[in-house]
Amino acid sequence: MAIARKRTIAIPQFGVVPLMLRRATGHFLVRRLLRAFFTIFFVATCTFWLVHLMPGNPIEVYVNQQITQGIPAELARQQAASLFAIDLDAPLWQQYLTYLGDMARGDMGNSIIRQGSSVSSIIIQYLPWTLFSVGIGLLISFVLGVLLGILAAYRRETWVDHVLTNVLAAIQAIPNYLVAILLLVYLGVRWEVIDIAAMRGTLSPGVHASFSLSFLGDALYHASLPIFVYVLTSIGSWMLAMRASTETTLNEDYVNAGLARGLSQTRVAIGYVGRNAILPLFTQLMIAVGFAVGGSLLIEQIFSYQGIGSMLATAIGQRDYPLIQGILLTITTSVVVVNLIADLLYSRLDPRLRRR
Amino acid sequence: MAVAQQATTPKRRELPRAFGWLGWLGSTLRIMRRNKIGFAGFLIVVAMTLISYIAPIFWPFDPTADPMSIYKTPSSAHWLGTDSQGRDVFSQILNGGAAILSVGYIAAAITTVIGVALGALAAYLGGAVDTVLTWLSDVFLTIPQFALLAVLAGFVHLNGIWGVALLIGFFGWPGLMRAIRSQVLSLKEREYVEAAKMLDMPTSYIIFREIAPGMAGYIATHFVLNVTAAMYASVGLIFLGIVPLSGVNWGVMLNLAWTQGAIFFQDSLWYILSPMIAIVLFQLAMLSMSRSISEIFDPRLRER
DSSP: OHHHHHHSOOOOSSSHHHHHHHHHHHSHHHHHHHHHHHHHHHHHHHHHHHHHHSTTOHHHHHHHHHHHTTOOHHHHHHHHHHHHTSOTTSOHHHHHHHHHHHHHTTOOOBOSSSTTOBHHHHHHHHHHHHHHHHHHHHHHHHHHHHHHHHHHHHTTTSHHHHHHHHHHHHHHHSOHHHHHHHHIIIIIIISOOSOHHHHOSSSOTTOOOOSSHHHHHHHHHHHHHHHHHHHHHHHHHHHHHHHHHHHHHHTSHHHHHHHHTTOOHHHIIIIIIIHHHTGGGHHHHHHHHHHHHHHHHHHHHHTTOOSHHHHHHHHHHTTOHHHHHHHHHHHHHHHHHHHHHHHHHHHHHOHHHHHO | OHHHHHHHHHHHHHHHHHHHHHHHHHHHHHHHHHSHHHHHHHHHHHHHHHHHHHHHHHSOOOOOOOGGGTTOOOOSSSTTOBOTTSOBHHHHHHHTHHHHHHHHHHHHHHHHHHHHHHHHHHHHHOHHHHHHHHHHHHHHHHSOHHHHHHHHHHHSOOOHHHHHHHHHHHTOHHHHHHHHHHHHHHHTTSHHHHHHHHTTOOHHHIIIIIIGGGGHHHHHHHHHHHHHHHHHHHHHHHHHTOSOOOSOOHHHHHHHHHHTTGGGSGGGHHHHHHHHHHHHHHHHHHHHHHHHHHHHTOGGGOOO
């Protein structure tokens, strides 16, 4: 408690507004909202100054490139201004404010490699596929990992526990892109179990987005390899965390109390042990989501799945700075949003946070 | 009396020091041997590190392409076959470890120094410093790390091993910082720290001489895990072709195998598998070593 109190920012003790402020910043969800907002703001700010203050910054490079290609300096500057969605003649701080305003409205300038399409339109086209594959992958691995973790904790020091712990810890040590390449080499090329040529891309030719079962099936078919890799490489951390957490929870008095009251083992395992042991895992979600989204750069490239990760890798390779800036900001925002949802869930599951 | 002491002390000091160090090494190895898996991991890590740094001196890599022997299966001439340009894969594996391992070790060292310093500062000073550092670590944990590294590697033109290691090392600290912070928060309430505070010792002395030794095992475990994380990131970046590391290394081998479409050739299996096996073996060895490290630094397990 002493630690938690020290962390809150000092705010004057008296008066109505300070009191409200104090109560607000003391509230779990308000703090999380502030933090989420600050994270997005921080990334936006950093990318802006990185692009503008770097020696040989991308805007200068772009303008010079256009001039050497015979385009008049004035026109080149105008093009650069429209590409990066900024006014090059204004002072930097004003450019920065305009940029923040534009970002808030979702205007991220235009892409260099795709002439004529805006960064936001590219992101809208590619982001859903990554959210879809990473989201389903993490959901499956979370549920499976939690169940296996409870199983290992209940059967601790038996062969089930040893096999599960060692095998999953070993798989976790293998970088996810190596798992992806191995899958391609063995399942796709050597044993020819799956048709990797047909599985490329996000949808089969001729299938369009609609609310139908065939569309969902096709989308899942194309996403199955990335999903499988996300599940395989992240399940270990969930399982190990859940196992450790369950072991400490099993020693709590309320577990014995529940059993003594005559509740069934399953009921105690789910409603008493599981529900409490799962709480520490929510803090890990942030790291897991960030890791999976970061890994999507590699996984999507390997399976030629057209999501935002593979788009980002392409944009970096082609030095498309407006697109890089936009995508980095977007994926950070999506991780932030996922974490907010997790925080909401967490405060629903943990009554101690609701009361405070 | 005084003369006799002066004559004997240097002699006495000379021997026990050397023996003391050997003794420390001996008891460390004895403790490590208790944990069989951890000891095996330790041996593999030492062997792979030694081979990676020493082998290039004796068996340098021959980069000349040989179009007559493309994608050969393992034979007595080429132990692991040949690559897309007919070059020996085994020699590439021997010569290709140093760069990747160097990036891993250097980056992990940087991460550890930053993480320990910031974590200890946040926990020890508390107040506004703690609030700001905790928020910063939260922010950096939220940004997908590999994406951030890839973007920065695209913006900044990295040169060689040090450039890559600095970049990776500089952004790995948030996780370690939080772990160290919570450790220090519990350690700083201990009596011996209180005693040092009473004696009016400087903050740096308390952090580095009183608190840090208590976390040595913890820090060492995180160092090992950070080596594996840095290897993951560096090989990933090289594989994507974002970091132009010249020369031979396991990441470049993977990148070449991928871009040349080696996976579709029937006889290229060993060419693709060898760098992967090298990387995975090292990662697994590191991971199992990390399990026994906390035991090494536990003073209660030492006899003297």
